[in-house]
Amino acid sequence: MDRRPSKTPGFWESTVGKKTVMAVSGLVMLLYLVVHMLGNLKIFFGTDEFNGYAHWLRTVGEPFMHYEWTLWLVRIVLVLAVVAHAVSAYQLSRRDINARPTKYVHKRKRASYATRTMRWGGIILGLFIVWHLLDLTTLTVNEHAVHGEAYQNVVATFSTWYGNVIYIVAMVALGFHVRHGFWSAAQTLGVGSAARDRALKTAANGLALLLTVGFVSVPVAVMTGVVS
Amino acid sequence: MKLTLRVWRQRNADADGAMSTYEVDGISSDMSFLEMLDTLNEELILRGEDPVAFDHDCREGICGACSLVINGDAHGPERTTTCQLHMRSFRDGDTIDIEPWRAAAFPVVKDLVVDRSAFDRIIQAGGYVSAPTGSAPEAHATPVPKPDADYAFEHAECIGCGACVAACPNGSAMLFTSAKVNHLNVLPQGAPERETRVLDMVGQMDAEGFGGCTLTGECATACPKGIPLPSIAAMNKEWLRANRKVSRG
Ligand code: HEM
Ligand code: SF4
Numbered sequence: 001m002d003r004r005p006s007k008t009p010g011f012w013e014s015t016v017g018k019k020t021v022m023a024v025s026g027l028v029m030l031l032y033l034v035v036h037m038l039g040n041l042k043i044f045f046g047t048d049e050f051n052g053y054a055h056w057l058r059t060v061g062e063p064f065m066h067y068e069w070t071l072w073l074v075r076i077v078l079v080l081a082v083v084a085h086a087v088s089a090y091q092l093s094r095r096d097i098n099a100r101p102t103k104y105v106h107k108r109k110r111a112s113y114a115t116r117t118m119r120w121g122g123i124i125l126g127l128f129i130v131w132h133l134l135d136l137t138t139l140t141v142n143e144h145a146v147h148g149e150a151y152q153n154v155v156a157t158f159s160t161w162y163g164n165v166i167y168i169v170a171m172v173a174l175g176f177h178v179r180h181g182f183w184s185a186a187q188t189l190g191v192g193s194a195a196r197d198r199a200l201k202t203a204a205n206g207l208a209l210l211l212t213v214g215f216v217s218v219p220v221a222v223m224t225g226v227v228s
Numbered sequence: 229m230k231l232t233l234r235v236w237r238q239r240n241a242d243a244d245g246a247m248s249t250y251e252v253d254g255i256s257s258d259m260s261f262l263e264m265l266d267t268l269n270e271e272l273i274l275r276g277e278d279p280v281a282f283d284h285d286c287r288e289g290i291c292g293a294c295s296l297v298i299n300g301d302a303h304g305p306e307r308t309t310t311c312q313l314h315m316r317s318f319r320d321g322d323t324i325d326i327e328p329w330r331a332a333a334f335p336v337v338k339d340l341v342v343d344r345s346a347f348d349r350i351i352q353a354g355g356y357v358s359a360p361t362g363s364a365p366e367a368h369a370t371p372v373p374k375p376d377a378d379y380a381f382e383h384a385e386c387i388g389c390g391a392c393v394a395a396c397p398n399g400s401a402m403l404f405t406s407a408k409v410n411h412l413n414v415l416p417q418g419a420p421e422r423e424t425r426v427l428d429m430v431g432q433m434d435a436e437g438f439g440g441c442t443l444t445g446e447c448a449t450a451c452p453k454g455i456p457l458p459s460i461a462a463m464n465k466e467w468l469r470a471n472r473k474v475s476r477g
């Protein structure tokens with residue numbers, strides 16, 4: 001078809017391309033988080049069911065897949081998504097800050113609300129992912145720390161004040177991130193339009209609320225003794 | 229009306245600038261904002277001082293020359309151009325802050341005047357149609373469906389003022405570029421360059437040092453011509469489509 005003029009940059013060099021990478025990797029993580037949140041709710045059905053579920057996660061796909069292969073596949077996709085998302089977010093944010101080197105003397109608060117909550121929220125989520133892996137995957141910082149006893153490990157985490165604070169702050173940040181992020185991703189991928197705007201915003205708010213409430217229900221249940 | 233103005237003064241592109249305070253009296257609420265600045269400049273000239281430099285041309289809201297960030301809002305508190313803003317939007321005794329558009333891609337030339345030629349280069353990169361010049365074509369030769377014509381007109385309203393860039397916390401030119409891309413890409417006359425247009429204009433936009441879009445929506449709120457925020461999503465769609473269609477090399 002068309003011949004490309006040589007000066008046009010490639011996909012990754014373009015701000016729109018990087019934003020597309022950010023949107024797709026964000027949606028991959030979002031899909032994972034919805035499934036993850038629903039899985040977490042199994043904790044309300046008791047120790048055996050939850051620990052059985054945790055064991056099943058390692059045997060999914062057998063006998064075609066070997067023990068833990070599916071789990072590792074998911075982990076690899078997630079690591080790629082986190083890295084792609086964080087790198088594009090970092091590079092775009094730097095570019096954006098450099099594009100406005102002189103600030104206005106007359107300040108307005110509203111202007112950068114969404115951008116700021118996305119950047120700070122993203123940093124909080126990045127730190128949380130590290131903590132969360134050390135706490136419940138590697139069990140490095142967990143108080144119970146017995147492999148195969150996921151239920152007891154979770155109860156141990158949410159029996160400490162800092163475990164609850166870190167988790168709840170991160171899940172509120174997640175809600176805000178998804179609220180702007182889901183709608184943004186629709187615009188970035190070109191499915192946003194004036195006619196669909198309301199539906200997309202409602203979906204974004206619903207998804208954000210569902211994730212935050214679903215995830216936070218677990219520490220609340222431990223704190224109130226519903227799960228122990 | 230009696231007003232206190234705090235105006236950005238900067239001798240030239242390389243000099244440091246600062247806000248200077250001026251008092252103006254006898255301002256009528258029927259004056260436009262630019263007439264109010266003319267009043268200030270007449271006084272400054274009489275006092276032997278350097279008048280405040282600002283851009284303007286048509287003073288009818290159609291050319292896109294006027295600018296000014298007024299109390300933090302591009303083109304001031306009403307949804308219109310600065311030249312069409314009237315002093316009845318302010319009250320006697322107000323203090324008004326007046327600053328130039330702020331963006332790395334729009335360097336200050338003097339006082340409130342910025343260099344917006346980055347926009348011209350974005351247009352040069354693809355904001356045109358290749359048509360035989362000479363005699364006018366037969367008007368019925370290329371039918372355009374009514375919804376497409378409306379869509380093109382809506383985007384053709386962009387006057388290239390740059391308020392979108394000034395309002396955006398990232399100094400992004402996505403709303404301007406999307407207006408120009410969508411205007412031509414929807415029309416049959418624009419079809420031959422549909423893919424190269426969006427790729428080259430976005431490429432030039434990035435090369436000029438504008439920031440990326442974080443969808444804060446400040447651009448569409450500031451735009452005097454009501455170019456809507458979904459225009460950016462529509463351009464992203466065109467850009468992704470062009471990437472799939474066009475062979476690189
Ligand atoms: C490593 C931690 C993270 C960082 C540093 C981060 C940072 C960011 C930033 C800066 C943006 C751009 C906001 C904007 O353009 O206004 C963004 C967008 C987004 N994020 Fe994240 N985020 C992180 C984690 C997540 C997670 C866990 C999810 C999954 C729910 C997610 C989903 C999204 C989505 C869907 C978008 C929208 C993409 C777009 O604007 O087109 N992010 N992120
Ligand atoms: S999109 Fe609106 S604000 Fe931006 S240059 Fe065009 S008319 Fe001005």
Ligand code: FES
Nearest residue numbers: 287291292294311
């Ligand atoms: S001077 Fe022409 S639009 Fe304001």
